Amino acid sequence: MELLNVKQIEKYYGSKSSLTKAIDDISFTVDKGEFVAIMGASGSGKTTLLNCISTIDRVTAGHIYLEGKDITTLKGKALNKFRREKLGFIFQDFNLLDTLTAYENIALALSIQKKRSGDPDTRIKAVAAQLGITEVLNKYPYQMSGGEKQRVASARAIITGPQLVLADEPTGALDSKSAKMLLERFNFLNRELDATIMMVTHDSFSASYASRVLFIKDGRIFNEIARGGDSRKEFFNKIIDVITLLGGDASDAL
């Protein structure tokens, strides 16, 4: 079932005299329950793409449909409502509120929703158990490791039951062990809870946990590979191959 439909979007920065095309005509779809990774070098436009989908940024042209609804036309209150009800965010620098404990950070996501469904306490504890952060719930961010922080951020992102979880370089600030643990949790969330995850990364290892990888270069989709029945290791090698190609002469690739 199609969840997200990105249709010929463009995003320009700057004035007429010095125009930068951060996104230059990108179209793709994401099905429900997919785990999509978006790869690309620095400045390729991948974060801009994520920002457009998350409505943090506006597209210059084109449309983005979530569950068939055009989200590029949303404004003000409707935009906030959409963001808090349909989306979950995970950022490279965690973006946890440093004055709140882990528990309160997660609870805040629920209380911002203004909808009361079930006992928040049990829900928070259940999500915490799934992400392995029960022990740190009463700690403040500065008392936690990077991996723990990112898992708390993940718990905060999925507690509201969003249609789409958007992760921007979630492993960027983590050591390899924490990164692996986080990605395994993503897989778990994706498989067991049927969460749709869209992750931006420039790390092939992180991307290899996804079910599909989109490659972006200079604002355009350059390539796209699906994992299919491959093992993670095989998929990782395929990704490396594409990266090598990407890293080559741009004119050869396009």
Add this chain to the structure above:
Amino acid sequence: MLFKIPFRNIKRSMRDYTIYFFTLIIGVAIFYVFNAISGQAAMLKLVFVGSEVIHALKTVLSGVSVFVAFILAFLIVYASRLLMKRRNKEFAVYMMLGMSKRRISAILFLETIIVGIFSLAVGLVVGIGLSQLMSAVVAGLFEQDMSSYEFMVSGNAIMLTCLFFAVMYLMVLIFNGAAVTRMKLIDLIHSGSKSENIKARNPILCVVVFLISAAALGFAYYQVGWNSIVIDTNKLRVYIAIGALATFFVFWSVSGMMLRIMSLNKKSYFRGLNVFTFRQISSRINTMVFSMTVICLMLFLTICALAASFTVRNSLNEELRSRCPADASLRYCYYADEGDEIRSRRCGSLEELYRKNGYNLRDGFSEYVDYYLYGDSSFKMSTFLGAHIDDLKKKYANYAYSNDEDIIKLSDYNELMKLYGKETYELEDGQYIMLCDVKDFNKVADVVIKENPQITVFGKTLTSKYDECLDGFIEVGGFHHNYGLFIVPDSVVPDEAEPTANNFSGNYVANDDEGLVQIEKMQQKRNSDVDAKWQKQNPDKIGNVILNTKQDQYRATIGIGATAAFIGLYLGLIFLIACGAILALKELSESIDSIPRYEILRKMGAEEKDISASLFRQTGIFFILPLILAALHSVSGIKFAIRVIDDYEIKGIAESVAITCLMLLIIYGGYFLVTYLSSKNIIKQKD
């Protein structure tokens, strides 16, 4: 380049500087306005107020200005340090680019100069404008109309303001320079990433400390405001110290308990942005305890200074009107030489005395009453008071209780009251009326009369017509000094009784204010001549010829009242802007630190309305908490002030409190509003 950087910096960091500028400008303006007052007072040609009063006012106000300058200097140094901290990253860049500390100091120097000159110029313009408004207040306080007023600029005040602020900015430069030399590059680079350390205080300890400090405050309040026993200065200092310490610990414990109390109600704690708001507040309240204490105490001083000074002034002026029903009154009396034990007073004729010196007592008076007071050496104040004398001796240890009580014939009294335009009395045989206008003596006399309404004077037993001592006086004067006067039927005083004092009250014969002033001068001159000659001729006698005049009282009282009001207003305003500015700067710097947090909230889909509400509450609580406690302090403070000036009739206290509240609302509320709006602007989403 060196010159470009400071200008650009100021332009760019305008949002940080707004409150700073605002405060500096108000500071300069207030400084100017109050230093220009004496010039304005002189200009208003205050007829009854001598130049010495204006001179005294000028001296007092410039003395207070030095104190005010210290407060402003502290405020400016504090603010500039706070602004400097905000720019550590910028300094780090300069240093990494190889700029020497001297160059950085030079940039800061130029910035301070630019800000200083700009704020001084704008402040002076604002001040000159405000001081024209102030002249209406000056005229009001001196009870004058504005007819002789013209637009004025006081060169003297401008000079003083420039001088004081130049010194203050110099201090800022020295402090900033010292801060720059101490800067280390590594600290500057890491200054942004502060590690939050939220230490939770032991809640039980907090509750205990809170209860103790609340009890201590209650005790201090009671002692200062309600306890009927007279407080001496040393005890008062102890209570003030207790109050200040208790204030600190109240904030300390409240800050420790607040989050606990809020989080008790899980439902409200986890509603909307509440958890964020509470945490924001509690993360800062710990570091704010000291500054909130200082602000609370300053607000307390402000409220008391404003309310008390206006009350004093209103009461004094009200007093003046009722206490001076005639232009002048004279009294001539001395202690007779009858040994140390018996100190009965005697007198001669005033008119006779004046004539001997070549004057006519009645000159210059259009209407007058010349009368005598009598005394019976067997009826002294100690006789009348009996055992109740001890109640008074506690407070008035040195009063001459062995003096004969003053006695006045009813006909003399009534004639005098007709001159004063006041109520006359009637007495039947065997009756008397006691008058006294000193509150404490009056109260005790009430008790004495209720216990035993009978007195014996000149061998006759009289009964009080009323079952209390009445309020009243016979001499013109600025304050209450009728400690007891007995009105008796004329027949009670025997013909052979020797008078104890010759009194004379009258109104001047004059058509206008200038005429009154002329006669006043003449009266003062001849009376001091008569008195001086009397003292010379009677070196062994204790006594005098006293002249009390309405104009004398006006000079003294209006001067005191206006000076009190000006000082209260001056200090009150400065304290208020100091409080407002410190809070505002702290809040703004906090808002800048919190920008990322608000970004996170937005990404999580929080509504702008809720974010604003959260910000409003955060800003509000830091403004309202010190105010609440300060208001509580002020209740007992004002109570105390009223007790101190107990001898006067307290008039217009409600009015004074209303004025104070209005000023608080405008200035403190203004700072709150500006802070909230600028904070909102700071955390606004950048599109």
